[in-house]
Amino acid sequence: MTAPRFTSLIDSLPSTVPFVGPETLERRRGRPFAARLGANESGFGPAPSVIAAMQAAAGDVWKYGDPENHELKQALAVHLGISANHVSVGPGVDCLLGLIVRQYVNPGDAVVNSLGGYPTFNYHVSGFGGRLVTVPYRDDKGDFRSDLDALLDAVKRENAPLVYLANPDNPMGTWQEADEIQSFIDALPETTLFILDEAYGETAPASAIPPLDIRPNVLRMRTFSKAYGLAGMRCGYAIGAPEQIAAFDKIRDHFGVSRITQAAALAALADQAYLRQVVAEIAAARQRIGAIAASNGLRAIPSATNFVAIDCRRDGAFAQRVLAELIERDIFVRKPAAPVLDRCIRVSVGPRSELDLFGERLPLALAAADKSA
Amino acid sequence: MTAPRFTSLIDSLPSTVPFVGPETLERRRGRPFAARLGANESGFGPAPSVIAAMQAAAGDVWKYGDPENHELKQALAVHLGISANHVSVGPGVDCLLGLIVRQYVNPGDAVVNSLGGYPTFNYHVSGFGGRLVTVPYRDDKGDFRSDLDALLDAVKRENAPLVYLANPDNPMGTWQEADEIQSFIDALPETTLFILDEAYGETAPASAIPPLDIRPNVLRMRTFSKAYGLAGMRCGYAIGAPEQIAAFDKIRDHFGVSRITQAAALAALADQAYLRQVVAEIAAARQRIGAIAASNGLRAIPSATNFVAIDCRRDGAFAQRVLAELIERDIFVRKPAAPVLDRCIRVSVGPRSELDLFGERLPLALAAADKSA
Numbered sequence: 047m048t049a050p051r052f053t054s055l056i057d058s059l060p061s062t063v064p065f066v067g068p069e070t071l072e073r074r075r076g077r078p079f080a081a082r083l084g085a086n087e088s089g090f091g092p093a094p095s096v097i098a099a100m101q102a103a104a105g106d107v108w109k110y111g112d113p114e115n116h117e118l119k120q121a122l123a124v125h126l127g128i129s130a131n132h133v134s135v136g137p138g139v140d141c142l143l144g145l146i147v148r149q150y151v152n153p154g155d156a157v158v159n160s161l162g163g164y165p166t167f168n169y170h171v172s173g174f175g176g177r178l179v180t181v182p183y184r185d186d187k188g189d190f191r192s193d194l195d196a197l198l199d200a201v202k203r204e205n206a207p208l209v210y211l212a213n214p215d216n217p218m219g220t221w222q223e224a225d226e227i228q229s230f231i232d233a234l235p236e237t238t239l240f241i242l243d244e245a246y247g248e249t250a251p252a253s254a255i256p257p258l259d260i261r262p263n264v265l266r267m268r269t270f271s272k273a274y275g276l277a278g279m280r281c282g283y284a285i286g287a288p289e290q291i292a293a294f295d296k297i298r299d300h301f302g303v304s305r306i307t308q309a310a311a312l313a314a315l316a317d318q319a320y321l322r323q324v325v326a327e328i329a330a331a332r333q334r335i336g337a338i339a340a341s342n343g344l345r346a347i348p349s350a351t352n353f354v355a356i357d358c359r360r361d362g363a364f365a366q367r368v369l370a371e372l373i374e375r376d377i378f379v380r381k382p383a384a385p386v387l388d389r390c391i392r393v394s395v396g397p398r399s400e401l402d403l404f405g406e407r408l409p410l411a412l413a414a415a416d417k418s419a
Numbered sequence: 420m421t422a423p424r425f426t427s428l429i430d431s432l433p434s435t436v437p438f439v440g441p442e443t444l445e446r447r448r449g450r451p452f453a454a455r456l457g458a459n460e461s462g463f464g465p466a467p468s469v470i471a472a473m474q475a476a477a478g479d480v481w482k483y484g485d486p487e488n489h490e491l492k493q494a495l496a497v498h499l500g501i502s503a504n505h506v507s508v509g510p511g512v513d514c515l516l517g518l519i520v521r522q523y524v525n526p527g528d529a530v531v532n533s534l535g536g537y538p539t540f541n542y543h544v545s546g547f548g549g550r551l552v553t554v555p556y557r558d559d560k561g562d563f564r565s566d567l568d569a570l571l572d573a574v575k576r577e578n579a580p581l582v583y584l585a586n587p588d589n590p591m592g593t594w595q596e597a598d599e600i601q602s603f604i605d606a607l608p609e610t611t612l613f614i615l616d617e618a619y620g621e622t623a624p625a626s627a628i629p630p631l632d633i634r635p636n637v638l639r640m641r642t643f644s645k646a647y648g649l650a651g652m653r654c655g656y657a658i659g660a661p662e663q664i665a666a667f668d669k670i671r672d673h674f675g676v677s678r679i680t681q682a683a684a685l686a687a688l689a690d691q692a693y694l695r696q697v698v699a700e701i702a703a704a705r706q707r708i709g710a711i712a713a714s715n716g717l718r719a720i721p722s723a724t725n726f727v728a729i730d731c732r733r734d735g736a737f738a739q740r741v742l743a744e745l746i747e748r749d750i751f752v753r754k755p756a757a758p759v760l761d762r763c764i765r766v767s768v769g770p771r772s773e774l775d776l777f778g779e780r781l782p783l784a785l786a787a788a789d790k791s792a
Contacts, residue, residue, distance in 0.1 A: 049635035050580060050612035052666060056522045059669040067673075069485040082482065091481045100480070100679070104473040107651035107683070108464045109455065110644075112442040137510060137653070141672050149429045173670045207423060239423035262422035271483075278480035278678030280510070293425060296432040297546045299514050300440075304677060305651030306473070310480070 055153065055175045064165040068378045080376035081400035085277070086216070086353045089396030090327050092275035092310070093320035099313035103306045111305035118308050121315050122283060132260055132285055134294040135311075137302040139245055139267045139282035142294070144170040146265060146284075147208065149293055150239050151176040156204035160192045162217065162384025164243065167210050179204050183218065185386055188357065190218040190347055194230045201238050209234070212243040214250045217382040217392050219349030224256040231256075231264055239290075242266045245282075246351040248273035248321060249328050254350060262287040272352055273325055274314040279307045328352050331395035338405040342412055353394040355382070358412075362388035367418055371411035377404055428526065428548050437539040441751045453749035454773035458650070459589070459726045462769030463700050465648035465683070466693035472686035476679045484678035491681050494688050495656060501631055505658055507667040508684075510675040512618055512640045512655035515667070517543040519638060519657075520581065522666055523612050524549040529577035533565045535590065535757025537616065540583050552577050556591065558759055561730065563591040563720055567603045574611050582607070585616040587623045590755040590765050592722030597629040604629075604637055612663075615639045618655075619724040621646035621694065622701050627723060635660040645725055646698055647687040652680045701725050704768035711778040715785055726767040728755070731785075735761030740791055744784035750777055 068085060072078050082089065091097075115135040123130040136142040143166065151157055153175030159168060161180035171178050181196040192211055201209050211230075214221040222230075227242065234240055244266055247255055258266070265286040271277040281303060284291065314321075335354040336346035347355040358365040362385070369381045369391050381391040393404065441458060445451050455462065464470075488508040496503040509515040516539065524530055526548030532541060534553035544551050554569040565584055574582050584603075587594040595603075600615065607613055617639055620628055631639070638659040644650040654676060657664065687694075708727040709719035720728040731738040735758070742754045742764050754764045766777065 048609045049660075049662065050523055050610055052522055053525050056666060056669060061665055061668045063486065063668070063673055065486065065673070067483065067486040069489060070487055073489065085483055087483060088481050091478060097477045100477040101474040104470045104477075105464060107473070108461050108648040110440065110458055110460060110650045113436060113438065113440040114443055116442060116446065137675060137677075138672065140674060144672065149425055150423055152426050236421045237423055275481040277483045277674075280675065280677045287422075289422065292434055293429060295434045295436065296429060299511065299517065300436055300438070301513060301650075302510060302653065304510075304653045304680060306679060307677060 059172060062169065064169045071373065071378065075373075077376070079378040081396065081403045082378050083394045083396050083400060083404060084378040084380040084392070086272065086351070086394045087277045088272060088275040088324065088328070088352055089394070089400060090275060090324045093314060093317040095317045095320065096276070096310050096313045100306055100310050103309035107305050109305060110301050111303055111308050113300035115303055115308060118311050121312055125315055126258060126285065128258055128260065128285065131288045132291060133283055134291045134298075135281065135283045135303055136294070136298060137280040137304070137307070138271065139243065139269045140166050141302070142267060142282055142284050143167050143241070144173070145294055145298055146239070146241060147171055147174045147176060148297060150207045155208070156206040158197055158200045158204065158206045158209040160197070160211070162382050162387045163192070163210060164212055164216055167241075176208070179206065183386060188345070189220055190355065190387060191215065191220045191222065194222065194226060198230060198233055201234065206238055208239050208241065210241045210243065212245065213254060214246040214350035216245065216351065218355045218387060218390070219347055219351040219353055221250055221254040221350040223253055228256050231261070234263060236263055238263060240264045245269045245272055249325055249352055250350040258285065260287050262290060265290060270311050270314055273321060273328065275324065276310055276314060279310050280304070281307050281311045328395045331401060334401050335393050335395070335404070338401070338408060342408055347390065353392055355390040355392045357390050360389060364415060365389050365391055367415035368411050371414040372407065375407040375411055377407055432545060435542065437542045444746065444751065450749070452751040454769065454776045455751050456767045456769050456773055456777060457751040457753040457765070459645065459724070459767045460650045461645060461648040461697065461701070461725055462767070462773060463648060463697050466687060466690040468690045468693065469649070469683050469686040473679055473683050476682035480678050482678060483674050484676055484681050486673035488676055488681060491684050494685055498688055499631060499658065501633065501658065504661045505633055505664060506656055507664045507671075508654065508656045508676055509667070509671060510653040510677070510680070511644065512616065512642045513539050514675070515640060515655055515657050516540050516614070517546070518667055518671055519612070519614060520544055520547045520549060521670060523580045528581070529579040531570055531573045531577065531579045531582040533570070533584070535755050535760045536565070536583060537585055537589055540614075549581070552579065556759060561718070562593055563728065563760060564588065564593045564595065567595065567599060571603060571606055574607065579611055581612050581614065583614045583616065585618065586627060587619040587723035589618065589724065591728045591760060591763070592720055592724040592726055594623055594627040594723040596626055601629050604634070607636060609636055611636060613637045618642045618645055622698055622725055623723040631658060633660050635663060638663060643684050643687055646694060646701065648697065649683055649687060652683050653677070654680050654684045701768050704774060707774050708766050708768070708777070711774070711781060715781055720763065726765055728763040728765045730763050733762060737788060738762045738764055740788035741784050744787040745780065748780040748784055750780055
């Protein structure tokens with residue numbers, strides 16, 4: 047029997063998954079993890095006020111959510127000191143990244159990212175037929191930062207309509223100062239759209255976040271998934287110029303942000319006291335992960351995010367073994383796969399009990415990885 | 420200042436909204452509706468067991484949902500008597516429809532739908548550059564059913580890779596019998612993918628739902644938004660052949676179904692007793708809406724859905740005035756816009772108190788619409 051034909055682009059795509067979920071690993075292993083420290087979630091959870099708001103909204107979910115996300119956009123606008131037509135809300139930054147690629151990238155167009163930069167963005171670039179052009183991270187001082195000069199060179203050389211940077215960085219946790227970002231923006235061609243992914247903006251030093259200077263060629267991405275502890279609710283937003291923001295309305299799923307998610311995000315935004323408390327806990331957890339690394343002779347990369355990359359100081363194969371031995375010991379962590387970065391593992395923050403387990407089992411995993419070399 | 424260039428397709432698209440939300444109308448009017456009977460939601464709400472499951476899951480939403488929707492797919496497979504590789508779960512049927520268009524439609528390809536058929540599907544067709552080809556509903560006996568023969572003719576004439584049909588029908592509520600659907604499938608070219616949207620399958624007579632005979636050129640869409648009362652949670656699924664199902668994994672947002680939505684859908688599926696009870700309440704509400712129509716000299720179109728189309732027996736302009744007068748009287752309903760269908764208004768089921776209000780205010784709205792002619 048013949049079958050319907052996929053487009054040639056769809057035909058050419060692999061059935062990849064940008065990130066294998068911990069649940070998948072648990073099913074494969076046949077037992078649950080003891081510590082969930084791999085997905086850059088916030089193990090400190092959402093605010094009690096947010097949980098209460100969700101519980102109160104649960105009976106109301108027979109109604110579609112407001113397709114304009116009106117209340118949430120208004121609240122974000124007030125929170126950010128901008129107007130609501132500078133904000134588009136979507137079901138997670140991942141989804142918004144897909145919409146952006148679809149808006150600006152024709153098949154064959156170059157799209158620039160760091161080598162090892164956010165895989166889900168790359169997934170969307172491939173998904174719409176873009177041509178990914180990558181630039182290695184700098185590691186001259188072992189600081190593993192995106193190379194802004196090289197990104198800019200690539201944009202100009204390739205006449206790229208789109209360039210992506212996460213600041214603070216994922217997967218490395220490092221950050222650029224605001225004036226470095228601003229210089230990068232100033233030097234960009236006006237026809238190149240810059241996606242500045244600030245998913246980890248709330249956990250970064252203020253000096254890393256440029257002022258919200260709205261320009262047609264910059265879209266800044268924020269999320270409730272990280273510091274706000276709502277990864278499982280799917281809510282992110284883009285900040286940009288009115289014309290770029292309005293374009294989302296041409297192709298987005300208007301009812302895509304669930305009603306209870308709207309309620310959760312509104313409540314989260316209203317509880318800045320909890321956010322401050324969690325940001326402090328995240329900073330303390332980063333310190334703790336750094337101390338664990340140091341006590342095992344490893345080097346923690348300075349981080350402005352809710353995770354810490356740990357340089358295992360040998361090659362990628364060794365770091366891969368460390369990862370496998372941690373997973374074997376019921377500790378869920380991940381690691382970057384790209385060259386240079388791949389000698390690191392990446393550990394998300396979490397409550398004390400989970401970091402205790404990590405501290406207990408890391409030396410065992412290191413010894414086992416060493417032995418199996 | 421120049422700006423980044425949208426693709427020419429994006430440039431060509433209007434900033435439409437397939438459906439204006441009731442919240443938008445409330446903001447425009449400056450006051451809330453007294454009865455929410457326009458969006459084909461289930462005013463009977465989700466099961467108490469589902470609300471409890473959501474409340475229990477609220478504290479857990481700092482974790483991303485399982486990107487494979489494993490448990491939910493397994494439960495659906497058991498429920499449907501098929502295997503899990505016949506099911507893809509997504510954040511609402513709307514989103515899945517977009518993915519399907521993206522998978523099968525090249526710019527300029529014909530896509531066939533009924534004239535007045537589901538607008539959000541058409542929105543996605545335009546959004547990916549497809550060429551919408553429409554076929555009028557039949558109304559020879561005033562039954563407003565999709566014209567299967569004409570749809571088939573259009574598919575063959577246009578060599579269309581994709582054809583859409585909602586059974587039971589939206590916006591008219593009518594249905595085709597399973598053998599008519601099966602004959603349509605048998606007659607379709609094997610290279611044409613048929614989207615059989617069964618969003619209202621749970622409220623339809625069993626005779627309208629063909630057996631789950633898996634074929635490469637049929638994708639059947641189901642949802643938790645209608646009878647299960649979870650419109651605001653975003654969960655739908657596609658049933659089809661393994662190759663077609665696997666293709667979703669090439670382009671979907673893997674983390675798109677929220678964690679609490681997974682919990683809600685699992686609980687909803689487990690509570691079939693509640694579903695049966697609600698389906699009975701929906702049937703009774705349809706009867707009630709029919710009686711209200713009749714007592715006002717109007718004709719209710721027989722419905723297998725959670726709404727009833729009411730033929731206002733004059734032209735589209737009159738029905739539009741009836742709609743406006745109902746909205747003016749705080750009753751949220753909608754109406755189809757396409758020729759022929761447009762002499763109808765469409766009223767969703769709801770609890771007794773809301774239908775009482777509708778019954779009270781419909782004669783006033785009719786009189787006012789008549790007067791303003």
